[in-house]
Amino acid sequence: xxxxxxxxxxxxxxxxxxxxxxxxxxxxxxxxxxxxxxxxxxxxxxxxxxxxxxxxxxxxxxxxxxxxxxxxxxxxxxxxxxxxxxxxxxxxxxxxxxxxxxxxxxxxxxxxxxxxxxxxxxxxxxxxxxxxxxxx
Numbered sequence: 001x002x003x004x005x006x007x008x009x010x011x012x013x014x015x016x017x018x019x020x021x022x023x024x025x026x027x028x029x030x031x032x033x034x035x036x037x038x039x040x041x042x043x044x045x046x047x048x049x050x051x052x053x054x055x056x057x058x059x060x061x062x063x064x065x066x067x068x069x070x071x072x073x074x075x076x077x078x079x080x081x082x083x084x085x086x087x088x089x090x091x092x093x094x095x096x097x098x099x100x101x102x103x104x105x106x107x108x109x110x111x112x113x114x115x116x117x118x119x120x121x122x123x124x125x126x127x128x129x130x131x132x133x134x135x136x
Contacts, residue, residue: 006071006116008056009049018109019055020074023122025104026096028066033099040092041068047088048072053079056116071122073110104129 028037038061048057055073062068074080083089106125110117 003119004045004059004061006056006058007049008116009054015113017112019112020077020080021108021110021117022070022072022074022080023106023126024070025102025126026068027101027103028068028096029099029101031066033096034063034066037068037096037099038063040088040096041070043088044092047086048083051079051083051086054083055112058119060119069119069122069126071117071119073117077107104133
């Protein structure tokens with residue numbers, strides 16, 4: 001499945017200062033969870049694009065691998081934190097928490113005047129998170 005490209009809301013934003021970037025990876029346990037997770041991800045994408053402080057968002061869905069990636073940029077960490085406790089994101093997190101084998105999150109700051117964050121850096125940061133994750 002193709003990547004849903006970087007999408008920014010129509011409202012203008014300042015091009016100075018820093019932005020908060022977040023990348024995530026979700027690995028589902030069961031094939032049957034792939035279609036509902038993808039539909040939920042589309043709803044969340046729509047929610048995030050309406051959230052205060054969003055700069056932009058992208059999604060990669062790899063249904064054969066049961067893996068989904070998100071990449072988003074925010075005016076600040078508070079805007080991101082406020083968005084993730086809204087619906088439908090909150091209910092989706094609760095619904096799929098036990099259905100994922102692994103979830104990874106990476107956060108970093110970037111200059112707002114740079115082009116939008118890229119998937120290359122996002123994958124590198126997620127891989128670093130995976131290497132540094134505690135082994136249980």
